[in-house]
Amino acid sequence: MKILVTGGAGFIGSHVVRRFVQSYPKYHIYNLDALTYAGNLENLSDIKEYSNYTFIKGDITNEEFINGIFHKYNFDGVIHLAAESHVDRSIADPMAFVKTNVIGTVNLLNAARDCWENDFENKRFYHISTDEVYGALGEVGLFTELTAYDPNSPYSASKASSDHFVRAYGETYNMPYVITNCSNNYGPNHFPEKLIPLFINNIINNRPLPVYGDGNYTRDWLYVVDHARAIDLVFHKGKNAETYNIGGFNEWKNIDLVKLLCKQMDSKLNRPVGESEKLITYVKDRPGHDLRYAIDASKINKELGWEPSVTFKEGLVKTIDWYLSNKEWLKNVTSGKYKEYYNIQYNN
Ligand code: NAD
């Protein structure tokens, strides 16, 4: 089986590529990635020599290139993760999100449809999406697969749009597809623009921890390796034309999470208790900030037997340990353009 993974050099994609390359020696995994600021081949240095792995540098917005690789390799399956993924960047530059997340996805769908020539036997287009398409919850309730789409940020609007295109290709052209909508991931290789890795990096460097608004926003966190396990399961066992929600059963208010992270970092860095908490700084809120995300993951649990294997406390310790032992990785990704981004986003 030849599988195209898009965005495999990014955070979640690299864990998916590693899992598939190592677990399925009979598959060939093609990792297609444009290597934007978020893509980093260092994330995959441990598997780059495997004989069932090929990296292809390319941009999913380039229609001709995408058609070309489908005809060259004739993939049996696609696991589509390539995306612009950060809400704050989508507020600053929505068009980049339309291009990659919407047009890029439609390019892949067209190429798969044309290459497979309506013979969809044993073919699968797996689209990786987010719970953010459902919009914001109040203090109670959970997102189910039947919750109406109600995206609030340019990022979530672009992901919602791409989900709709995938579904439409299923209805219109009989494209065999599956979609998963997952909650916030955390873990090794997470680019330090997102809450947890940004704050770990700032604590290491004694920099302020910019908490948006009052910090009373809630997210449901899942360890990235558990997301990769779910993706493996859905790719192989998920029902055609279905959506599955994936979540951590693990809701945290930002401020509580940040305080827990500070405590764990103090202990790892041998700093006095309470030292890192002093770095917490409340800053201007994100526009259109969704109050709460929380996932009802009972469908994937009942139908496919998936549940998270790592508790939040374990996952956070593994994550912190990874960043502390990969300072070179952190240094490399936070040099150059990152500084420019940071100064504009946090105004310092
Ligand atoms: P990421 O930003 O870490 O990685 C994205 C990858 O896509 C990078 O390697 C980048 O180089 C590549 N890419 C971007 N534009 C491209 C283009 N035009 N052509 C080819 N490659 C391109 O993102 P992530 O956090 O790993 O997220 C992966 C997927 O999972 C995304 O689709 C995202 O919407 C979804 N998702 C993420 C989370 C999360 O918490 N991070 C949660 C749910 C769903």
Ligand code: TYD
């Ligand atoms: P983030 O990691 O950007 O993920 P998402 O917006 O996709 O959920 O943010 C997680 C939460 O943390 C969200 O409520 C915004 C908040 N946040 C901050 O308070 N400060 C920050 O510097 C960042 C990046 C996020």
